Amino acid sequence: MNNTSPNQGTSAETSASEKPFTGLIIREKEPENLEFPFSALSSAITPNEQFFVRSHFPVPKADPKTWQLKIEGCGEPAFELSYEKLRSMPSRTVSMVMECAGNSRIFLSPKVMGLQWELGAVGNAEWTGVPLADVLKRAGVKSGAMEVVLEGADRGEIKKEPASPGKISYARSIPLAKAMSPEVILAYQMNGEDISPAHGYPLRAIVPGHYGMASVKWLNRILTLDQPFRGYWQTSDYTYWNQHNGMPIQLLPVSEVEVKAEISRPALYEAVPANSVYRMFGAAWTGESEIAKVEVSVDGAKTWQTAQLLGDSVKYAWRLWEYHWRTPVQPGRHTVMARATDTRGRTQPMERDTHRGTYMITHVQPIEVEVRNVRGTGSTDSYAI
Numbered sequence: 001m002n003n004t005s006p007n008q009g010t011s012a013e014t015s016a017s018e019k020p021f022t023g024l025i026i027r028e029k030e031p032e033n034l035e036f037p038f039s040a041l042s043s044a045i046t047p048n049e050q051f052f053v054r055s056h057f058p059v060p061k062a063d064p065k066t067w068q069l070k071i072e073g074c075g076e077p078a079f080e081l082s083y084e085k086l087r088s089m090p091s092r093t094v095s096m097v098m099e100c101a102g103n104s105r106i107f108l109s110p111k112v113m114g115l116q117w118e119l120g121a122v123g124n125a126e127w128t129g130v131p132l133a134d135v136l137k138r139a140g141v142k143s144g145a146m147e148v149v150l151e152g153a154d155r156g157e158i159k160k161e162p163a164s165p166g167k168i169s170y171a172r173s174i175p176l177a178k179a180m181s182p183e184v185i186l187a188y189q190m191n192g193e194d195i196s197p198a199h200g201y202p203l204r205a206i207v208p209g210h211y212g213m214a215s216v217k218w219l220n221r222i223l224t225l226d227q228p229f230r231g232y233w234q235t236s237d238y239t240y241w242n243q244h245n246g247m248p249i250q251l252l253p254v255s256e257v258e259v260k261a262e263i264s265r266p267a268l269y270e271a272v273p274a275n276s277v278y279r280m281f282g283a284a285w286t287g288e289s290e291i292a293k294v295e296v297s298v299d300g301a302k303t304w305q306t307a308q309l310l311g312d313s314v315k316y317a318w319r320l321w322e323y324h325w326r327t328p329v330q331p332g333r334h335t336v337m338a339r340a341t342d343t344r345g346r347t348q349p350m351e352r353d354t355h356r357g358t359y360m361i362t363h364v365q366p367i368e369v370e371v372r373n374v375r376g377t378g379s380t381d382s383y384a385i
Contacts, residue, residue, distance in 0.1 A: 024050070027115045031055040031156075032198060036120035041264035041283060044311060044320055045095075046123035048191050053198045054100050054121065056170050057156035060218050064202050069186075071139040073149075073224035079139035083202055087188060089130045094183050094208060095317040097124045097285040101211040101238055101254045104262075104361040112358045113160075119262050119365075124283070124318045127206045129187035132222075133180040141176070141224055148179040149223040149231070150205045150216040162236040169221075172214050172238070172253075173229035174207055183208045183316060186219065208316035209287040210255055211360075213238045241355040248355055257287035258362045259348055261294050261321070261340035266369045273374035275329045280307070284340035285318035292343045294321040300335040300366070301350065307338070328371050335366045 024034035034053040036046065064083040072078040100121035102114050115121075136148070151171040158164035178184060187206045188195060195201045200217030207214040213233065234253050241248035261284035266272055284291045290313045295304040307323040321338075328334070339348040352363045 024052070025118075025120065027117060031058050033115055035117055036123060038119035038122075038262060038264050039267035039270075041281070044124060044317070045191060046125055048125075048193060048196065048199070051123040051125060051190075051199065052100065052121045054212060055154070055198070055217075056158075057154040059197050060153040060155070062153065062197075062202050062218065067202055067220070069135075069203065069220060069222065071135065071222045071224075073142075073145070073222075081135065081138075083188075086130055086135075086186070086203070089134060091128055091130055092182070092185060093126055093128045094185060094206065095124065095126050095314055096183075096206055096208040097122065097257075097283075097316065097318040098212045098215060099257060099260075099285070101213055101359040102361070104365060105358055107361065107365050108352065108358070114358045119264075121212075122262075122285075122318075124285075125191050127185060127187040128189035128192070129185040129203070129206065131182055132184045132186055132205070133182065135186060135222070136179065136224070139222075142226075144226045145176050145224040146227065147173045147225045147229050148176055149173045149221075149225060149229050150214075150219055151221040151223065152200075152216045153218040153220045158232070158237075162232075164232050164236075168232055170216065170233060171229075171231050172216055172233050173225070173231070174210065174214055174255075176224070178207070178210075209257060211238075211257055213254065238359065240357050240359055243355050254359050257285065258360055259286040259289070259291075259340050259342045259346045260284065260362045261338040261348065262365070263296075263336060263338050263367050266336065266367065268367050268369075270369050271372050271374075272327055272334075272369050274327055274331055274371045276327050276374075278325045278327050280323040280325050280336065280338075281321070282338055283318040283320050284338075286340070286342040286346070289342040289344045289346070290315055291319040292341050294319075294338060294340050296323045296325075297337045297339075298325055298334060301337055301364070304339070331370075331372050333368060333370055335368050337364050337366055339364050 027033040036052045067083045069081045103121035106116045106118045155169045157167045203219045204217040238254045239251045242250040263282045265281045284294045294307040307321040310320040341347040
C-alpha cells in the first residue's frame with residue numbers, strides 16, 4: 001500500500017483555539033446537504049462525522065454482495081468488478097481537500113440560486129482505494145479514448161432550470177490523462193473507515209485537484225469515450241463562461257480547484273477582546289499546485305502580513321495557518337481577511353469574476369469582527385482564543 005498522507009501540524013498548533021463541535025448545518029433536508037461549521041476547524045484531517053455532505057438525489061441503497069462496477073466504452077466488451085475483487089486489488093491512500101464548487105456562495109451579492117453554502121462545504125480527508133488507472137488497464141482502454149465518465153447510482157429528475165430530460169443519473173467526466181494519474185483512486189475507505197452511505201458507500205471516485213463534483217459518489221459505472229462528454233452535469237450545470245476580449249464566448253465545465261484561504265477564527269461577527277493577542281487560524285488550498293504563502297489583513301486590505309504555515313506541504317491537501325494578531329486598544333468594528341498564493345504564482349483575487357456564475361467562489365472574503373473591552377484582559381497579553 002502506497003501511503004501519501006500528510007503530517008500537518010501537531011496538537012499544540014491547533015488545540016488552543018478549538019470550539020466544541022456542535023453538529024453540521026442543514027442547507028437542505030432532502031436530499032441531504034450538510035455543511036461543516038468552519039469555525040470548528042481544529043485539525044488537518046476532517047473527522048468523518050464533521051465532513052460536509054453534498055447530494056443531488058436521495059442516497060441509493062447498495063448491497064456489497066451483489067454490487068458490481070461496470071467498465072465499458074469505445075466498443076470494448078463490458079468489464080465488471082465485484083466489491084470483493086476490487087478490495088483485493090493493491091490500494092493506496094491519498095490526502096485530498098474536497099471543496100464543493102459552490103462553497104462560499106452565500107457571500108455573493110446579489111443573492112444567486114443554489115445551496116447557500118458559507119465556508120464549510122469543504123474538508124480534508126485521507127482516502128483509501130484502488131488507482132483508477134489500474135482498473136482501466138485491467139479492463140482494457142481502447143486506443144483513441146480521450147475522456148472517462150464516472151457515473152453514480154443516484155438518480156432523479158432536475159425540475160429547476162435547466163431542467164433535465166426526465167430522470168438522469170449523476171455523471172461527470174475527466175480527461176483520460178487525469179484518470180490515469182496515480183493520485184486518482186476509487187475509494188472505499190475514508191480516514192481509515194469504510195465510507196458511509198452519505199459519503200458514497202460502497203465506492204466513490206476521488207479526483208485530487210478538482211472540485212468535489214468530479215469525485216462521483218456511489219460509483220457503479222465507468223465509461224470511456226473517444227469524444228467530449230456532453231452530459232447534463234458537464235454542460236448544463238457545473239459550468240462557467242470562458243472569456244475572450246472581455247466577452248463570454250463558451251460554457252466550460254468546472255474542473256481544477258482554484259487557490260483559496262479561509263479564516264476559521266475569528267468567525268463572522270465574533271467579539272474579539274481589545275488590546276490582546278488573538279490567534280487567527282484557518283486553512284488554505286489549491287488545485288494542481290501547493291500553497292506557497294498565506295497573508296492576512298486586519299485593517300480592511302490596507303496592509304498585509306505573512307501568516308505562519310503549519311505542518312508539511314502535501315500536494316492536494318489543505319495547509320493550516322495561523323497569525324497572532326495584536327488587537328487594537330480601542331473598541332470598534334474591524335474587517336479581517338486572508339489570501340493565499342500557490343507555487344504557480346496564483347493569488348486569490350480581491351474581486352469576484354462574474355463570468356464564473358455561481359461556482360469557483362475564490363475572491364477574498366471579508367470577515368467583520370467586533371473588538372470589545374473584555375473584563376479581565378486589561379492591557380496584558382492574552383491569547384483570546
